[in-house]
Amino acid sequence: MPMTSRRMLMLAPLGLAVAGGAGFYAMLRGMGTGSYDPRGVPSVLVGRAPPPFVLPPVEAAGLPGFAAAELGGLPAPMLVNFWASWCVPCIIEHPQLMRLAREGVAVWGVNYKDKPQDAAQFLTRHGNPFQRLGADRPGRVAIDWGVYGVPETYLLDRKGIVRWRWPGPVTPEVLEQDIRPLLRRHA
Amino acid sequence: MIAELGHFALALALALALAQSLVPLLGAARGDARLMAAAGPLAGGHLLAVAAAFGALLWAFAANDTSVVNVVQNSHSAKPLLYKLSGAWGNHEGSMVLWALILALCGGAVAGFGRDLPSALRARVLGVLGLVAVGFLAFVLITSNPFGRVWPPPPDGQGLNPVLQDPGLAFHPPLLYLGYVGYAVTFAFAIAALLEGRVDAAWGRWVRPWALAAWAFLTLGIALGSWWAYYELGWGGWWFWDPVENASLLPWLAGTALLHSAIVVEKREALKVWTVLLALLAFGFSLLGTFLVRSGVLNSVHAFANDPERGVFILGLLAFYVAGGFALFAWRAPAMAPAGLFAPLSREGGLVLNNLLLCSMTAVVLAGTLWPMFADLLLGQKISVGPPFFNTAMLPLAVPLVLAMAAGPLLPWKRAQLWPVLQRLWWAALLAALTVALCLAFAGVRIGPALGFAAAAWLVAGALADILDRIALFRRPSAAWSRARGLPRAAWGAAIAHAGLGISILGMAGMGLATDRLAALRPGATIAHAGYEWRLDRVEDVIGPNWTSRRATVTVSREGAPVAVLTPERRFFPVGRMNTTEAAIHTTWLSDLYAVMGEEEGGTAVLRIHHNPLAPWIWLGAAIMALGGGISLTDRRIRVAAPAPRSRAVAQA
Numbered sequence: 085m086p087m088t089s090r091r092m093l094m095l096a097p098l099g100l101a102v103a104g105g106a107g108f109y110a111m112l113r114g115m116g117t118g119s120y121d122p123r124g125v126p127s128v129l130v131g132r133a134p135p136p137f138v139l140p141p142v143e144a145a146g147l148p149g150f151a152a153a154e155l156g157g158l159p160a161p162m163l164v165n166f167w168a169s170w171c172v173p174c175i176i177e178h179p180q181l182m183r184l185a186r187e188g189v190a191v192w193g194v195n196y197k198d199k200p201q202d203a204a205q206f207l208t209r210h211g212n213p214f215q216r217l218g219a220d221r222p223g224r225v226a227i228d229w230g231v232y233g234v235p236e237t238y239l240l241d242r243k244g245i246v247r248w249r250w251p252g253p254v255t256p257e258v259l260e261q262d263i264r265p266l267l268r269r270h271a
Numbered sequence: 272m273i274a275e276l277g278h279f280a281l282a283l284a285l286a287l288a289l290a291q292s293l294v295p296l297l298g299a300a301r302g303d304a305r306l307m308a309a310a311g312p313l314a315g316g317h318l319l320a321v322a323a324a325f326g327a328l329l330w331a332f333a334a335n336d337t338s339v340v341n342v343v344q345n346s347h348s349a350k351p352l353l354y355k356l357s358g359a360w361g362n363h364e365g366s367m368v369l370w371a372l373i374l375a376l377c378g379g380a381v382a383g384f385g386r387d388l389p390s391a392l393r394a395r396v397l398g399v400l401g402l403v404a405v406g407f408l409a410f411v412l413i414t415s416n417p418f419g420r421v422w423p424p425p426p427d428g429q430g431l432n433p434v435l436q437d438p439g440l441a442f443h444p445p446l447l448y449l450g451y452v453g454y455a456v457t458f459a460f461a462i463a464a465l466l467e468g469r470v471d472a473a474w475g476r477w478v479r480p481w482a483l484a485a486w487a488f489l490t491l492g493i494a495l496g497s498w499w500a501y502y503e504l505g506w507g508g509w510w511f512w513d514p515v516e517n518a519s520l521l522p523w524l525a526g527t528a529l530l531h532s533a534i535v536v537e538k539r540e541a542l543k544v545w546t547v548l549l550a551l552l553a554f555g556f557s558l559l560g561t562f563l564v565r566s567g568v569l570n571s572v573h574a575f576a577n578d579p580e581r582g583v584f585i586l587g588l589l590a591f592y593v594a595g596g597f598a599l600f601a602w603r604a605p606a607m608a609p610a611g612l613f614a615p616l617s618r619e620g621g622l623v624l625n626n627l628l629l630c631s632m633t634a635v636v637l638a639g640t641l642w643p644m645f646a647d648l649l650l651g652q653k654i655s656v657g658p659p660f661f662n663t664a665m666l667p668l669a670v671p672l673v674l675a676m677a678a679g680p681l682l683p684w685k686r687a688q689l690w691p692v693l694q695r696l697w698w699a700a701l702l703a704a705l706t707v708a709l710c711l712a713f714a715g716v717r718i719g720p721a722l723g724f725a726a727a728a729w730l731v732a733g734a735l736a737d738i739l740d741r742i743a744l745f746r747r748p749s750a751a752w753s754r755a756r757g758l759p760r761a762a763w764g765a766a767i768a769h770a771g772l773g774i775s776i777l778g779m780a781g782m783g784l785a786t787d788r789l790a791a792l793r794p795g796a797t798i799a800h801a802g803y804e805w806r807l808d809r810v811e812d813v814i815g816p817n818w819t820s821r822r823a824t825v826t827v828s829r830e831g832a833p834v835a836v837l838t839p840e841r842r843f844f845p846v847g848r849m850n851t852t853e854a855a856i857h858t859t860w861l862s863d864l865y866a867v868m869g870e871e872e873g874g875t876a877v878l879r880i881h882h883n884p885l886a887p888w889i890w891l892g893a894a895i896m897a898l899g900g901g902i903s904l905t906d907r908r909i910r911v912a913a914p915a916p917r918s919r920a921v922a923q924a
Binding site: 110114115 | 544548551552555562566567568582583586589590593594597598600601604605641644645647648649
């Protein structure tokens with residue numbers, strides 16, 4: 085009997101290694117299908133409606149502002165994008181937002197801690213992807229949403245529930261691999 | 272043409288490695304001396320082929336051959352030569368070739384120095400090393416070819432990630448790989464022992480130098496990485512419990528345990544099965560680190576590009592070597608009879624305690640690193656395990672380890688008494704107690720750092736007590752000098768390495784007293800921090816070879832007398848469009864004055880200034896630990912056991 089328990093003990097490293105290996109394999113499979121994403125950052129907002137707010141328009145941009153209540157009730161899922169004219173990665177993601185806007189996706193912007201004339205100049209220079217644009221000069225709404233920094237993008241379904249959050253620029257890869265599948269899933 | 276030659280050399284290396292794995296293992300199984308003798312020349316040929324491939328890769332980077340994809344993605348003609356060369360291993364593909372080269376070097380070293388090894392053991396060790404090389408060379412050739420061409424060649428490359436353009440980081444990966452791959456040799460010895468079904472003192476004597484060398488290199492590699500993070504990332508910290516840092520700490524902890532348990536095998540033929548398991552674990556953790564960093568399963572600033580396909584391949588390698596090793600272990604180890612009885616309180620008992628504590632630490636780091644990934648996988652929860660977990664879980668293990676570290680070397684083998692040991696350490700204990708009292712009473716230091724200083728005093732004094740006891744300085748002063756000269760180098764090495772850890776802890780405790788503040792200053796303005804006056808003199812534009820920068824000049828003075836001029840920078844690399852912060856550090860050895868340049872707005876510059884007491888001693892202590900390992904390696908016992916008379920002359924030449 086002691087010999088058997090000794091044998092069992094010697095099998096333990098193999099057992100643990102096999103279990104760990106199976107887990108890693110599942111992670112790698114999951115990365116392929118999108119069910120496991122190590123880069124995803126948790127957001128308490130995912131699965132909920134955003135906290136109430138009212139954002140005034142950015143003067144000089146000529147776009148209406150918006151309130152939390154208006155986020156639900158669109159015919160298709162939409163994006164809310166936090167950005168600023170002083171933010172360099174925002175320039176990097178801008179072409180992707182423009183592409184989505186041209187395809188008819190509703191992109192609403194929150195202009196974060198920015199001067200209105202700078203924001204307007206940015207949109208004249210690089211093009212305007214936004215249907216609505218709220219000004220968050222004190223940065224309050226961004227705090228309520230849990231924004232890490234600009235740019236940051238949220239995807240909301242038709243009921244106005246946050247389904248996805250992306251901190252950092254929307255690169256062409258993020259557009260193809262994350263946003264398009266999500267838009268289809270929640271359409 | 273050179274790139275194709277390199278590619279060919281790599282393929283040739285794979286063929287030779289395959290032969291190196293099959294022929295000697297077959298020979299050892301059949302007892303055929305001719306087949307076993309082929310191991311040495313095959314290992315030599317394998318080494319030459321991989322060296323040729325690595326040389327070709329270096330040439331492609333040095334000459335900035337933009338028809339090679341890897342060069343285009345990672346280099347640029349405007350880069351200084353050192354970073355062109357270090358760019359060759361600063362990317363996934365090239366670093367794997369470096370890995371293969373170091374593995375081949377280890378095989379060559381075993382073949383060259385191991386001529387008086389029993390021929391079957393030598394053949395099996397070289398065979399297993401060949402088998403490991405087959406996996407990694409196949410990985411490089413199939414998924415990560417560094418010699419792929421692009422046509423038409425672009426006019427210039429895209430540049431290396433500027434954060435990586437740094438002398439510290441140029442040498443961090445090679446040192447780290449020397450450590451990781453060094454454990455491939457102890458792994459090969461463990462597998463050979465399992466195949467032979469025998470572990471004896473001679474085996475322990477053979478494994479020790481490899482475990483020591485791998486450990487010393489890994490210590491240096493980790494220290495260099497930590498130092499780099501300290502001065503380059505500009506966060507003012509030195510260890511972040513980042514998953515990739517942890518991945519390098521795991522083999523280090525297991526390797527440290529292996530280093531100590533191998534002593535017991537060598538001296539007393541006890542703990543054999545355990546030592547074999549540790550050898551398997553140390554290499555297993557090295558491979559696990561490779562997998563975590565390169566597969567993209569974890570999220571880290573250090574991680575290489577995400578590629579699940581490569582991840583599957585590395586996981587396959589991991590499964591083959593680690594699971595294969597553990598399966599062999601489960602099959603053969605139960606037959607190995609335990610031998611060498613000892614009392615719980617003895618040198619062996621002390622080393623068992625060392626092993627238990629180090630393995631518990633390994634388990635803590637492993638759990639903290641992997642748990643977030645498995646929680647995400649199994650429960651769908653995003654959690655992060657941060658410094659608070661590691662600090663609270665590691666501290667209760669570190670305290671007894673430090674306490675026992677000073678006493679362990681003074682314990683005699685087989686059976687010991689506690690009282691004589693304590694008699695020899697009373698003054699070290701007194702020193703530690705005085706340190707705490709002085710820190711708390713006069714310097715106003717918090718309890719945590721005060722205990723850290725006490726631990727440092729205890730370890731350094733304990734190492735000194737060990738040496739003084741061995742040379743009998745107080746009992747027979749006249750003979751002390753000759754006894755000191757006659758003392759085995761391994762004893763010196765152990766004492767120096769233990770003292771080195773004490774010095775590292777001194778630095779860590781000092782960092783517990785670090786202070787920092789954020790200041791928005793106009794040129795000419797002064798701010799007081801940590802007893803120094805910091806004046807921003809000016810902010811100017813500077814142009815470097817492949818970057819432009821905003822550089823602040825900060826004069827630090829103490830009571831009106833200038834101490835240092837710091838020039839922190841924010842560099843912009845046009846190729847790749849990236850910013851880096853270059854922290855400016857002035858060390859007085861008692862503390863680091865550390866400044867980081869932040870944003871500028873309306874004529875004021877935001878500066879982050881840190882005062883880091885005793886910071887440099889963290890890395891100096893690590894260097895002293897590695898030095899202790901190196902001195903231990905020159906021990907006569909190891910030298911006599913290692914190279915045969917013929918090859919010793921070569922080694923010393």
